[in-house]
Amino acid sequence: xxxxxxxxxxxxxxxxxxxxxLKQVFNKLKNPAYPPGPPGWPLIGNVLxxxxxxxxxxxxxxxxxxxxxxxxEVLGQHIMVLNSVETAMDMLDNKSAIYSDRPILxxxxxxxxxxxIMPLLPYGDRLRRYRKDFHSVIGTRATVGIYNHVExxxxxxxxxxxxxxxxxxxxxxxxxxxxIILRISHGYEVKESNDPFVDLADRALIQWSRATAxxxxxxxxxxFLVKVPEWFPGAGFKRLAREWHDxxxxxxxxxYKFVEDQMAAGxxxxxxxxxLVKKGSxxxxxxxxxxxWSAATLYAGASDTTVSTINSFFLxxxxxxxxxxxxxxxxxxxxxxxxxxxxxxxxxxxxIEALAKExxxxxxxxxxxxxxxxxxxxxHCTSEDDIYxxxxxxxxxxxxxxxxxxxxxxxxxxxxxxxxPERFLANDGKKPETEPRTICFGFGxxxxxxxxFAEASIWLxxxxxxxxxxxxxxxxxxxxxxxxxxxxxxxxxxxxxxxxSVKPRSPKAVALIEQDANY
Numbered sequence: 001x002x003x004x005x006x007x008x009x010x011x012x013x014x015x016x017x018x019x020x021x022l023k024q025v026f027n028k029l030k031n032p033a034y035p036p037g038p039p040g041w042p043l044i045g046n047v048l049x050x051x052x053x054x055x056x057x058x059x060x061x062x063x064x065x066x067x068x069x070x071x072x073e074v075l076g077q078h079i080m081v082l083n084s085v086e087t088a089m090d091m092l093d094n095k096s097a098i099y100s101d102r103p104i105l106x107x108x109x110x111x112x113x114x115x116x117i118m119p120l121l122p123y124g125d126r127l128r129r130y131r132k133d134f135h136s137v138i139g140t141r142a143t144v145g146i147y148n149h150v151e152x153x154x155x156x157x158x159x160x161x162x163x164x165x166x167x168x169x170x171x172x173x174x175x176x177x178x179x180i181i182l183r184i185s186h187g188y189e190v191k192e193s194n195d196p197f198v199d200l201a202d203r204a205l206i207q208w209s210r211a212t213a214x215x216x217x218x219x220x221x222x223x224f225l226v227k228v229p230e231w232f233p234g235a236g237f238k239r240l241a242r243e244w245h246d247x248x249x250x251x252x253x254x255x256y257k258f259v260e261d262q263m264a265a266g267x268x269x270x271x272x273x274x275x276l277v278k279k280g281s282x283x284x285x286x287x288x289x290x291x292x293w294s295a296a297t298l299y300a301g302a303s304d305t306t307v308s309t310i311n312s313f314f315l316x317x318x319x320x321x322x323x324x325x326x327x328x329x330x331x332x333x334x335x336x337x338x339x340x341x342x343x344x345x346x347x348x349x350x351x352i353e354a355l356a357k358e359x360x361x362x363x364x365x366x367x368x369x370x371x372x373x374x375x376x377x378x379x380h381c382t383s384e385d386d387i388y389x390x391x392x393x394x395x396x397x398x399x400x401x402x403x404x405x406x407x408x409x410x411x412x413x414x415x416x417x418x419x420x421p422e423r424f425l426a427n428d429g430k431k432p433e434t435e436p437r438t439i440c441f442g443f444g445x446x447x448x449x450x451x452x453f454a455e456a457s458i459w460l461x462x463x464x465x466x467x468x469x470x471x472x473x474x475x476x477x478x479x480x481x482x483x484x485x486x487x488x489x490x491x492x493x494x495x496x497x498x499x500x501s502v503k504p505r506s507p508k509a510v511a512l513i514e515q516d517a518n519y
Contacts (some may be wrong), residue, residue: 002115014356024261029510031385031392032072032380032387032391032392032393033390033391033392034078034316035066035067035069035070035071035080035391035393036064036066036067036070036071036390037062037066037070037071037072037081038072039062039069039440040073040155042070042340043075044071044074044075045072045074045075045076046072046073046074046079047074047221047389049072049217050074050079050214051073051214052213052214052215055214056403056405057404058403059081059083059400059402059404059405060083060402060404060405062081062083063081063083063084063402063405065352065477067083068082068083068084068086068087069081069082069083069087069388069389069391069497070083071391074221075221075222075394077238077398078393078394078396078397079397079398079400080393080400081397081400081402081497082399082401082402082491083402083406084406085406085409085412085434085439087389088401088406088439089443090444091386091388091393091399092380092399092401092443092444092446093443093444095386095388096443096444096445097383098382098384098386099380099381099382099384099386099399099444100123100380100383100444100445100446101122101123101380101381101382101383102119102120102121102122102123102379102380102381102446102459102509103381103398105120105211105212105220106217106219106220106223106225106226106437107211107214107216107217107219107220107226107237107241107340108208108211108216108217108220110226111226111238111242111245111329112207112211112241112244112248112506113245113248113249114208114211114212114243114248116293117293117296117297117300118130118131118134118250118294118297118301118449119297119301119378119446120212123445126290128228129290129294130293130294130297131291131449132231133272133291133294134294134297134298134449134450135274135449137272137275137298137483138184138298138302138449138450138452139449139479140451140452141452141456143452144452144453144456145343145456147183147184147453148342148343148456149182149368150180150184151180151343151456151457151460152342152343152390152460153238154176154179154180154183155180155460155461155464156340156464156515157176157179158173158175158176158461158464158471159464159465159512159513160170160265160513160514161175161176162465162469162502163468163504163513163514166501166502166503169500170311170497173307173311173314174198174202174259174303174307175190175193175195175198176304176461177303177304177307177310177457178190178195178197178198178202178300178303179195179198180302180303180306181298181302181303182198182255182268182299182303182456183271184195184255184271184272184298184302185223185255185271185272185273185295185298185299185302186255186258186271186272186273186274186295186299187259187260187262187268187269187270187271187273187274188255188259189272189512190464193395196254196397197254197255197299200247200250200254201251201299201300201303201304202299203247203257204244204247204248204251205300205303205304207244207247207248208248208300211244217237218234218237219237224368226238230242238424250275250434251299251300252293252296253292254290255273255295255296255299256273256291256295256296259271259273259274259277260277260483261286262274263277272298273291273293273295273373276291276294276295277291278495282287289435299452301450302450302453302454302457305448305450305463306456306458309359309360309458310456310458310461310462311357311466312359312360313355313356313458313461313462313465313473314465314500315498315500316359316419317466317471317499317500318471318472318473318483318498319473319482319483323355323419323420323421323471323512324466324470324471326351326421327351327355327421327462327466328466328467328505330349330350330351330352331349331352331463331466331467334348334349335349335467337506337508337509338508340464340467340468340512341460341463341464341467342460343456343460345463346463349463350460351421351422351425352459352466353424353459354421354422354423354424354425354464355421355462356455356458356459356462357421357424357435357436357437358419358420358421358423358424358436359458359462360436360440360454360458376467376498378442378446379398379399379400380397380398380399380401380443380444380446381397381398381399382394382395382396382397382399383395401442401443403439404442404487407436407439407440412433412434413427413433413434414433423466424436427486437451437455441454467505467509467512468504468505468509468510468512468513469502469503469504469505469509470501470502470503470504470505471500471501471502472500472501472503473500473501474500474501475501481499482496483496483498483499483500484496
C-alpha cells in the first residue's frame with residue numbers, strides 16, 4: 001500500500017502530469033476546440049512561447065500562421081490574441097457584456113495599487129461611476145470645448161518654452177501636457193519648471209508602464225509568489241512594489257489634498273475634483289475613493305497619452321519634411337502669418353486633421369500605437385464561457401487585441417509603413433482609409449473615455465507648432481543626426497528620446513511666439 005511516507009517527488013510529478021492530461025482530455029470531450037496556436041508543454045503550457053520583448057511582433061507572426069485568433073495557455077491561464085479588427089469588434093464590441101472585465105495583475109494591480117485606476121478596474125458599478133464622471137467633463141466635444149481657452153493658453157506657453165530652450169523639447173512636451181490636465185483635473189496651475197506634481201506623475205507613469213507590461217514579474221505568472229516574505233531569495237520585487245506603491249499613493253493623494261485645502265480657503269478654481277466634491281458633499285468613504293482615483297486616472301492617463309503622441313509628431317516632422325511643408329502651406333493659406341491657429345480653424349484645416357490621425361494611429365514607420373494604449377491593446381477578460389467562430393473561449397480568458405498589427409495591416413492600409421496623412425483624405429474619388437480612432441482607442445465598454453480630449457490637445461499642438469516652427473534633423477559637426485526608430489517597450493508606448501532642430505519660421509513667427517500667453 002502506498003503511503004505519504006514513501007511517495008517520492010517523481011511519483012508526485014507523474015501524478016500531476018496524469019491529472020493535467022486527464023483534465024485536457026475531459027475538456028476536449030466536453031467543449032469545442034480552443035483557437036489554434038503554438039503547441040504547449042504539459043503543466044507549463046506555453047510559458048516558453050509568451051513573448052516579453054516587442055510582443056506585438058510575435059503576436060503578428062502568430063496571426064500569419066494561425067489566423068485572426070490564436071490561443072496559448074500559460075500555467076492554466078488561457079490567452080487569446082486577436083489579429084483582426086473585425087474579430088475584435090465581434091468579440092469586444094458586439095459581445096461586450098461578457099468581454100469587458102480585466103485580468104488581475106498580482107504585482108502591478110494588487111501590490112502596487114494600480115487596480116484602483118480606471119484601466120484596471122473590474123467591470124461593475126465602480127467602473128460605471130468613473131466613466132460617468134469622466135463623461136461629464138471630457139466625454140463629448142462640447143464638454144471638452146469648455147477647456148479650449150486653457151488648452152490654447154498652455155500651448156502658447158509651450159511655444160515660448162520651445163523657442164527659449166529648443167534642446168529641451170521633450171521635457172517641454174511633458175510639462176505642457178501636465179499643465180493642461182492638472183488645471184482640468186485639480187484646478188492646479190503648474191510651476192514654470194520642476195513642478196512637483198508633473199515630476200510625480202512622470203515617475204509614477206514610468207513605473208506603471210514597467211509594472212503592467214506583459215510578464216513584468218514572475219509573480220504575475222505564478223501568483224502565489226506574492227505571499228513570500230520580502231527577505232526570501234528572489235522576492236526583491238516586493239521591495240520594489242512597496243516603493244512604487246508609495247509613489248502611486250502620493251500621486252493620488254497630494255493633488256486631492258491641494259483641492260481640499262483650496263476649497264477650505266474658499267479659493268478653489270472650478271475643476272473635475274472640486275465639482276465632484278461639491279456635488280457629493282458630504283462625502284461617503286466610497287465617494288471620496290472614487291473622486292480621488294478617477295481624478296488621478298484623468299491626471300495620469302491624459303498627461304501621458306498626449307506626451308507620447310506629440311513626441312511622435314515631432315519625430316515624424318524631423319523625418320518627413322515634405323509632409324511638414326504641405327501642412328505649413330495649408331496653415332499659411334487658411335490662417336495666415338498674423339495669428340496662431342485656434343480651435344475655430346479646425347474644420348478649415350483638413351490636412352492638419354489627417355496629419356494628426358497619421359501621428360496617433362501608430363503607423364509611424366511601424367512604430368507601435370502612440371496614443372498611450374499598449375501596442376497590443378490593454379487585455380480584456382471574459383466573465384463567462386463563450387463560443388466564437390466555433391472556438392471555445394473559457395471564462396477568465398485573457399483577450400489581447402494586437403492593435404499594432406491592426407494599424408499596420410496591409411489589407412486595410414496602403415503601404416502602412418509609409419507616413420502618409422493623405423490616406424485619410426478623400427482625393428481623386430478615393431475613399432479615405434479606415435479611421436484609426438476606431439482601433440487605437442480600444443474597443444467595447446473599455447474604450448478610452450478621453451478620446452475627444454486627446455484629439456483636441458494633439459490637433460492644437462500640431463497646428464500651433466507648425467505655424468511658427470520649422471522642424472528638422474539636428475546637425476552635429478556638420479553631420480545630420482538621424483533619430484533611431486525603436487520604441488520603448490512597456491504598457492505605454494513612446495519613441496526613444498531623439499534630437500531634432502526646432503527653429504522659428506520667420507520674424508513674424510517670433511512675434512507670435514512672444515505674445516502674452518494669456519492673449
